[in-house]
Structures are given as C-alpha cells and as structure tokens.
Amino acid sequence: MCRLFVVFILIFETFYSCKEEAGDPNPYSDVLSSTPLSRIENYVGLESPDWASRIFNLDNYALDYVNELNRVDGFAESPSPAKDLNTFKSTLIDALNSQTGPVASLLKNKLLRIYVCENLGGSAVSGIVRKDGKSVGGFVILDANTLNRNADDWISYKENSTFQKGNIKIRIRIEEEKQNTKANALRYIVLHEFGHILSETEKIGPSFFSSKRSFANFEFYKEVWKSEKVSYLDDSTFTIRPQIRFYSESLSLEDNWEKIYPILSKTPFPTLYSAANADDFFADSFVSYVHVILEKKPWELEILKNDKPIFRMGNGIEKDTLTIQRKMIEKILFL
Template identity: 85%
Template sequence: MKSKSITLFFSFRFFAMQRKILFVLAQVLHIQSRMFSEKKSKLKTEMCRLFVVFILIFEIFYSCKEEAGDPNPYADVLSSSPLSKMENYVGLESEDWASKIFNLDKHALNYVKELNRVDGFTESPSPMKDLNIFKTTLLDALNSQTGTVATLLKKKLFRIYVCENLGGSAVSGIIRKDGKSVGGFVILDANTLNRNANDWISYKENSTFQKGNTKIRIRIEEEKQNTKANALRYILLHEFGHIISETEKIGPSFFSSKRSFANFEFYQGVWKSEKVSYLDDSVFTIRPQIHFYSESLPLEDNWEKIYPILSQTPLPTLYSATNADDFFADSFVSYVHVVLEKKPWELEILKNNKPIFKMENGIRNDSLQSQRKIIERILSQ
C-alpha cells in the first residue's frame, strides 16, 4: 500500500526535525558572534542564550507534536477486542468460505457497539434470525471472485460475521499476530444488504440527502447481473480494501494512537489528515458536510456544488470523499470493479424522474494515476 516503509517514513521526519534544530543552532552562533563583536554585557548574553534555548525546546516540542498526527478514537477499540487477536482464529485456517461465515457473537457485538459509540450511532446490532438463507447468497458472492483478488481474499479475510441493525452496510476489523497486522474480518448487515446491486448502491448514495423530488440512481451491474450476490461482492471488496490498507501499510496503522497521512504516497495532495482534505479550502468546500446514512443535505439545493466538482477531483466516488480511509477502500473496489472486471459504474441525478446530470466512476481519471499504480502493485504480488 505504502511506497515507503515505516522505517523510512520516520527517518524522513527525523531528518526534517534535525534540519530545524540545525537552523536554530546556527541562529545561536550568529547571535553569540554579534554579541561578542559588539561587546555586550555578560547578563545580556546569558539572557539571549536562555531565550534561544527556549526557542530550540519549543521547535523540538512543536515538531514532535505536529508530526504525531491526529488522535485515533478507534485505536483502543481495535487493540482491546478479542477479534483483533490471531489466537481467536487458530485452527480455522481453511480456505473453505463456508467455514468462515458466522452469526454475530458476543465479541463481534461488543466490537460493533464500541464502534457505534465512537461514531455517534445509536444502533445496537443483533444476530441474524435465519443465517442460512443469507449465507447462500454470501457464498455466491465470495466464490465469484477470481484471480489475484480471490487469492488475496482467501489469504487475508479470516472471518465474516452477519447481523441485523448494524448502523450501516458493513464494518471491518484487523487481526494481528506478534504485533503485525496479518488480515482482518468483516461484519455485514443482512437487512441493509438485502437489495440487488444497483438498488443497494443507489440507496447508499441517497442516504446522504434528504428525501425529495431529486434523487440519485447508480448502475454498477447490467440487468442480468443485478443480483444480491453482486451487491455483497461489491461491499466485501470495499471492506477488504480497509484490511489491505493496514496489512500493506498504505496508510498509518489503525492501531496507532495518532495517525498522520502526510507522507504516505497514496494520499499525497488529497488528504491532510483522516477527515481534512487539501480540496476543502477552495475546490470542494462542501465536502466536510457530506455524511452517509444521515439524510442531512437537501440534494436539489446542493448537487451542483457536489457532483460536477467531484468529477474533476482525484476522488473516484462521493463515498471516497468522506475520509482518507474510505478514499483508499473505495478506490480499491472501484479499480477492481471498473478497471479489472470492466463493469459499469454510472451515476444519474434525476429531478421528477428526468435525468439532469450524469457521471462515471473517476478511477480511470489522470488525477488518480499514482493511486492506480499502487493498487496494481498490490494485486501483482
């Protein structure tokens, strides 16, 4: 995921801090030289030295604080959950997908509750009443994967939980062994995903906006392929993108107490931090107001400030614009779906059921060339 190792990343930052320290030391020598040449008093010399030392300490402290990144509210949830520990999966290494599908258990329930608490959601999930019906559709989605994507999934997706009333379509988590992230798990909401592919993604996109005469329709499958299994296939690839992001070190670890995206290649020029984009100040000013599953914005009043601008940015979808982590995950699923599988991804805005705007997934845009190359490297391993 990440083009430079964590070692190089911290070496770069340490070098940058050294440059600041050397600059300040040079200023100390310069001040002292002037003081000697001008025969300043000993008292004034000592005062200047103390002042410069104060500046030096401030520079070092500010550098460390600035480089540390933003607080990560999910770190404790991931670190404390038994789901994140490899010993919870010992003896379950089979590549048979049927053996990896579970109903929501106590640990998965507590994990989702904690995530919802952090995110401000009030939903409390429950186990699915009839897992077998949903499991058949889920197996169709998993077994339809081929090539390097299928190989990666079997290697790094350890378990899939199914529940109801999740608070969204799905969430993912990371599994560690000896301090190293080796794979992950996904928790799916069977009710939210009980739709055909085109209906599900259209529902998801419209969840950002208040209901009215203007709405969004997205097509990600041809009519014959517009199935529930393909809806699940798409959402699993998105969630798997989060797992890939962690295991391939595309961005800062989900387990870090503070996270900075500044020196990770995939995010350069797009994201300052998890929730702040370089585009916010002048290019895509409405972006911070976009929240999925909130129905918070009137679409009719705002679509012209969103979709025509979105189509000109290095953000392939609106969901990829919500935060830095989903920027990678939605870029990953967009690449597999549009570039590898050559499937459609077309968005229309309808007013009184008449199209007023159209756009495609932006993953093929020139502005995403470096991101495509990173994803290609992952899939060619």
C-alpha cells in the first residue's frame, strides 16, 4: 500500500472520529448552564444530614427551569407550588431515611436539594449542580399529585401513560403487599432521578452541559445507543421503539403490545422506560439494580385483557447482555 494512500486513510479516520465525537445537538445545554439551580452558590447548609433542610416548595428558579425543560420537550404544562407540602414532605423524608448502605451515602453526598410542585408534566425531573466547572451533585423536582399513589399504582400508571386507554392495560408490581406504600413509590422515583445525577458526576455518559453529546465512546452504552435518541436496535430488533413516548397516550396497546414487550424481554433494555432514550437507559438500569439485585424486591409486569393476564415478564437487569452495565453500577456503589 502506498504511503500517500495510508496518509489519506489516517486523515479520513481522524475526520470521521472527530465527527463522531461532536455528537448530536443538546437542547438542554443552555437550560442547565443558565439556571441558578446549577450553581453551588445557590445551596447552603449542605453539611446538615437532615433531609428536611433540603426539601423545598417550588420557587421561581425551579419554576423557570421546569418551564424551559417542558418547552424543549414539547409539554404544555407549567407547574405550581405544592398545596400540601408538609404532608408530602413527611412521606418523602420517610422514603429517604429508609435508604441504607452505599445508596444512602451517595444520596447524602450528591442529592443537594428536592423541590416539590404540582402539574409538572411527568413524575419528576432532575438537574445538575456544579462547583468550579465540575459537576458535584444535583437536585430533583417532584410532582406531588402524580406521586400521590402507592408504589404499584404509580409505576403502573407511568407504564400505561404511553398507551391509549382500552380493553388491554398493564399492571406492574414492585413491592410486597405490606410495602406497597406512597413512600416506596417516592423511593423508587427518587432513585431513578438520582441515576441521572450519577451519570453526570461519575462521567458515565457525555455531560449534560455539552452543546453536543455523543455516546459512541462510553462503555455503558456500547452497542445499545448510537445517540441520545437513536438505538442500534431501531432498524432491526426493536423497530417500534422510537414511537414509544411516556405521558403521551399516543400508541394503541392492543395493536402494539406484541411488537413491544416480547421483543423488549430479548433486548439489553431492563425496562421499557430504559428504552426511552440513552439517559434513561442508565437511570432506569441504576434503579433496577438497586431495587432488584441490591434490595431483592419484586418487579413483575403483566399485560391484562379484560383483567386476565395474557403476558408476563420481569425486570431484565440480570440479563447476560447487561453484564458490563451491572459491573459499572457496582463500581459506583462499592468502590
């Protein structure tokens, strides 16, 4: 092979690599960079171990942040402060205090504030806090109305929010009967949102602050995600995945469940929510790991037709195809 041709290949590969690393435009970058909530100066008293000092009702900064996120995501909702903050706060504190071991330590170190609101446009959103240009933790905003359900009802509501109402529906069980409480619903959703914070602080994926994001060189997403919203499975194994959108009631479950759940069970996605986008792939893998593997709690999905089961599956976090992902989560928790 002539030297000129080798040089050409090297130039081409370098150009292609840079193009890959440039990634897709990140519509959230400006929102995160501009909000005062991302600045460590907005937080005081973080040395206190008391969760009550970190839970706030929606303020103007948090309102502006959610409105900007909803604008980007195409949601029309605009949140308002919670009417009964104290009752919700008490349940939330119970949920946070029930966490033990390495998860509890991570939460205390990196979950700097929780805001409570109504009419969020979903169950919760999260954000990142930076100090001297380094991501050190984050915050979560919770919808008190959406989360005013016990654990099984909440996660079943979330799963069904993708689909039009009809004779077929989904039921998910994530707690034993005595543990099926509102506090455990909050425990689960806070862990999912905390997963987004960990993905940033532990550099699992591209930074939320980058104007462009590429997942190509991050081990957690290898052979699963090309970009935030495009999976390697979209053109072959899981072709309906790009149409799935939570809180939209946009798909017919009756017409599409056989194209979704039996296929989902054979993919590297542990849950349907983890297939929504690359960021939720990590966040839902994290909460699935803590819930199913670490805490040994149930996670069982049933599809019901006229209240009779026609399909069942579990959480897929223990699949062989997620070995790398489990090891990375273990490293965060135990090293």
